[in-house]
Amino acid sequence: MRKIEKEVKKLLDDNYVSRPPVPVDRIAESLGAIISFEPFEGKDDLSGILYRDGKNKIIGINSAHTQTRQRFSIAHEIGHLTLHNKELFVDKVVRVNFRDNKSSLAADREEIEANTFAAELLMPKSFINAEIDRLLKKQQSFDKDDLIDHLSRAFHVSPQAMEYRLINLGILISN
């Protein structure tokens, strides 16, 4: 997964992004993609689409979803755009219970990579560490819920996505 970290760092540097929230729509546009927000009526579980041909790159995002969900979907499609070559990706919401090891996670390698990319892009490790340092200077201790609440607002992601990221980074211990 080192490759994904490097790709994300380059994108952040190229776009002069050094603090949260990461402007995923501006980053997508910097790659030549056009984002189209549509309600995808009758297809509630559809979160995002990436289509590209020789000269067009179009990301379709389900505008009926929450803002944080839409941001994750954009970041996921940027992952496909950066890492993969297929012409069309159609992405559905995957409901995952992170505490249940038996849950069916993203099935194939490209989906796992795009999700990893999205988490890296929306919640870069160095940004999280800087934010926690800032918080620690203001108050000496905080509980887990305060931390997740504060960080998910700062990064404009869902509390669930932030909790999962903090566990992955070893900052929170899964219980």
Ligand SMILES: [Zn+2]
């Ligand atoms: Zn995907």
